[in-house]
Amino acid sequence: MTAAGGAHVRPAGPEDHEAIWTILRPVYRAGETYCMPRDIERDEALADWFAPPFTAFVAEIDGRVLGTSHVGANRQGGGSHVANASFATHPDARGRGVARALAEHAKSWAAVQGFRAMQFNFVVSTNTDAVHLWQKVGFSIVGRLPGAFLHPRHGPVDALVMFQTLEGRPE
Template sequence: MMTTIRPVTNADHQAVLDIVAPVFAAGETYALDRDMSLQQVADFWFMPRHQVFVATEADRLTGSFYLMANQGGGGAHVANCGFVTAADSQGKGVARAMCEYAMKEATRQGFRAMQFNHVVSTNDRAVRLWKSLGFEIVGTLPQAFNHPRLGFVDSYVMFRKLL
């Protein structure tokens, strides 16, 4: 089945939250409070500076990501993204399709690079995927993430030039 990526619509919001909220609550991949209310999750994911996209297969939402400038001012030429794949779609190429689309869209918008600020080192699938897409670990943040099962683990800063 083919993954289609498109901008989010208001009609997608609940389906996006159904995917994103459990990931945040699990607390294993995002440096956010695990006890965020659904409104707080929505406020974060759909904040005005996030350009939100969804991945679909046969009209079923399989993932979502946001694209934004990593920093303002002199750092505004570097993009940043956050990705979440539906639990039943993991391992099926959805995250790869979303990241490939994000890199093309970021390039189209004039971003010169993409940076992920806090990739949890124990998120093996994400680390392998980002590396396979040309991202490099440019920094290790020792014990920067308090994993709910594993305790304090490293996080990576990952970077890739787009232009």
């Protein structure tokens, strides 16, 4: 899938591990947007990113990986019809449509897989660029968890639950 900005999203494989780690490492080390250990090591981070029930993807522009996502079932059993996803982009991706391409791809892929909705369980409220983008692509804030995230600079900040019904899903 190629987005209007020229970002091409495709399934990720072992050949993408180094590029994905280059993107995830500074995000995880900063500790401002993900509930991951700030000192997580490469192999553990990649194992988590590629772990079932998630499928990993990368977004490239001109053959360079500038973003990554993973998409899969939010929960098992009675919650398995709702997808979840995580996203990260390289600083060089800013303003190039990479995050939007990953978000749109995640929604389309999830709908084709039979998911009826997508939920983001824990969007850090201070991650305003992400919150704005998710709202632009159709997600609504349906819940707020007061002080649920311990931000390394701001202390306890809210985490948001965001949700969107997926259209065009197979019946």
